[in-house]
Amino acid sequence: MAVPDLTQQQLDDIYAFAVDLGRRAGQLLMESIEKRMDGEEQQTVEEKENAVDIVTQTDEDVEIFIKTAIQNKYPSHKFLGEESYAKGQSRDYLIDEHPTWCIDPLDGTVNFTHIFPMFCVSLGFIVNHRPLIGVIYAPFQDQLFSSCPNRGAWLNEKRRLPLLRNPVPPMPSNAPSKCIFSCEWGKDRRDIPDGNMQRKIESFVNMAADAGGRGGKGGMVHGMRSLGSATLDLAYTAMGSFDIWWEGGCWEWDVAAGIAILLEAGGLVTTANPPEDVDTAPIEDVRLGSRLYLAIRPAGPSATETGRESQERTVREVWRRVRHLEYTRPGA
Ligand code: IPD
Ligand code: CA
Numbered sequence: 058m059a060v061p062d063l064t065q066q067q068l069d070d071i072y073a074f075a076v077d078l079g080r081r082a083g084q085l086l087m088e089s090i091e092k093r094m095d096g097e098e099q100q101t102v103e104e105k106e107n108a109v110d111i112v113t114q115t116d117e118d119v120e121i122f123i124k125t126a127i128q129n130k131y132p133s134h135k136f137l138g139e140e141s142y143a144k145g146q147s148r149d150y151l152i153d154e155h156p157t158w159c160i161d162p163l164d165g166t167v168n169f170t171h172i173f174p175m176f177c178v179s180l181g182f183i184v185n186h187r188p189l190i191g192v193i194y195a196p197f198q199d200q201l202f203s204s205c206p207n208r209g210a211w212l213n214e215k216r217r218l219p220l221l222r223n224p225v226p227p228m229p230s231n232a233p234s235k236c237i238f239s240c241e242w243g244k245d246r247r248d249i250p251d252g253n254m255q256r257k258i259e260s261f262v263n264m265a266a267d268a269g270g271r272g273g274k275g276g277m278v279h280g281m282r283s284l285g286s287a288t289l290d291l292a293y294t295a296m297g298s299f300d301i302w303w304e305g306g307c308w309e310w311d312v313a314a315g316i317a318i319l320l321e322a323g324g325l326v327t328t329a330n331p332p333e334d335v336d337t338a339p340i341e342d343v344r345l346g347s348r349l350y351l352a353i354r355p356a357g358p359s360a361t362e363t364g365r366e367s368q369e370r371t372v373r374e375v376w377r378r379v380r381h382l383e384y385t386r387p388g389a
Contacts, residue, residue, distance in 0.1 A: 063156070063184065065207065071131070072205035075180050075192040076214070078126050080201065082119050082178040083194035086163060089115040090172060090197070102170055105143060110244045111166055116140055119162035119178065127158050134158055139310045150346030150388035152309065154185045159313035159345075164193075165286030174198055179288040181313025186345055191317030193292050202292040202314075204321035210295050218322040218355070219297035225323065225357030228300065228367035233276040233374055236300035238264050239290045241283050243306040253305065256380035260303070263378040274378045287350075291315025294352045295322040301375060302352040305329050305382035309345050316343070316352075323355030325368045331376035340369050346389030349382060351375060 063071075092098035102111050120140045127136055135157040142151075152159065158180065163169055165176035174197035182190035191210075193202040202218075204210035210218040219225055229235035240261060245253045266275035282299065284290050287307040293299045295318045316326050325340070329349040332338035343350055353371050356364040 063189075068190065068205055069208070071182055072190050072192075072203070072208070074130055075182060075190055076201070076203055078123060079178050079180050079192035079194040079203075081126075082123050082162065082180075083196035085119050085122060086115060086169070086176065086178065087196040089118075090169070094172070100170060107244065107246065109167065109246060111170065112140060112143070113163070113166060113170065115169070116163045116166060120160070123160055123162055123178070123180070127160075131156075131158075136160075137310065138162065139308070142308075142310070148387075150309070150386055152183060152186065152346065157183045159183055159188070159310050161288065161310040164288045164311055165284070168285045173285065175284045175286050175289055177286060177289055179310065179314040181310070181315075181317055183313060183345070188313045188317035188320070188345065191314035191321075193288050193314050193318065195289060200292075202295065202318050204295075204318040206321065208321075210318045210322035212296065218295045218318070221297050225297075225355055225364065227359040227362060227364060228353070228356045228371045230359070232367075232371040233264060233278045233301060233378070234268060236276075236278050236371070237280045237282060237298065238276070238278040239282045239284070239293065239299040239302040240264075241285070241287060241290065241304050241307070243304065245306050253382050253384070256382055257305070260379035264303075264375075276374070276378050287311035288313075288315040291319050291326075291352055294324055294354050295319040297354045300354050301371065302350070303329050303375060303379060305349045305384055307350070308348060312350055313345065316345070319352055319355075323364070325353045325365070325372070327351050327372055329379065330381045331379060335373050335376040340372050344389055346386055348384040348386055348389070 120138045161179040169176040177195040180192040263274040264276040268277040326343045329351045353368040
């Protein structure tokens with residue numbers, strides 16, 4: 058069945074619904090944390106794949122709240138949520154071309170359990186595999202990130218993203234030097250020789266090391282940051298606060314809303330894994346379910362390059378310094 062194009066009016070309506078839903082769901086996260094802070098409620102934490110892959114009753118409750126609201130308003134849309142997926146048997150990529158809500162009721166669950174403020178609701182609306190609408194609400198900071206096609210990407214619906222836009226700065230001429238590099242340790246903590254965790258560590262050290270170091274791989278980035286929430290990492294890249302985000306291992310609900318917002322802001326998202334020929338390989342749009350993501354902030358032109366050229370140059374400079382990560386995903 059062909060997927061009909063959505064009109065701008067339909068997109069605007071879905072966006073307004075998503076913003077309201079994101080705020081209401083975020084309020085539920087905040088109420089839960091306030092009960093804990095006031096000593097009225099204890100937190101129950103269950104482990105999923107391992108001791109750092111955790112779920113709380115709040116994740117479950119807020120997912121049901123979001124799912125019910127979406128199914129009532131848009132019964133023909135498909136729904137994929139982290140906790141519903143976790144209960145199913147399949148670990149395949151299940152999204153097809155039909156309009157689909159891809160949501161994480163609580164991204165940054167570890168942060169949430171530690172009352173580290175970087176946690177949020179993340180609502181992505183996808184058509185034809187492309188994240189079109191994104192809403193991320195981080196209630197502790199009262200930060201709402203949102204985007205709708207042709208309407209821009211916004212912080213709290215007031216401040217257009219990226220934050221610096223008069224003009225939008227190009228990527229630094231010697232990127233990744235002078236960049237803030239964001240990355241995550243993730244949940245694969247198997248300490249095996251040349252495993253994903255060791256490859257990440259090697260990549261992180263390459264990006265941090267001084268420019269002459271590591272056999273020419275030293276990136277001398279300005280700083281390394283991990284928010285502990287993939288979708289907030291992407292939102293911060295859309296702001297332009299992060300220049301680069303590199304990550305392997307998270308899932309489509311961790312990135313769908315963030316990718317929509319970053320693309321609408323003018324960012325670029327491709328694969329984390331370096332191709333064989335980093336100098337000439339085409340820089341393709343990321344596959345949503347690939348679990349391998351490299352994001353570059355919005356960039357404006359310089360005297361010698363377009364913004365896109367400076368983003369692509371940065372992609373190749375990152376690929377030169379990072380290791381290939383192993384995440385296979387049927388259907389992605
Ligand atoms: C996790 C966060 C984290 C990323 C993990 C995700 P969760 O999501 O986004 O930053 O490194 O891969 O699974 O479990 O907090 O929703
Ligand atoms: Ca989650």
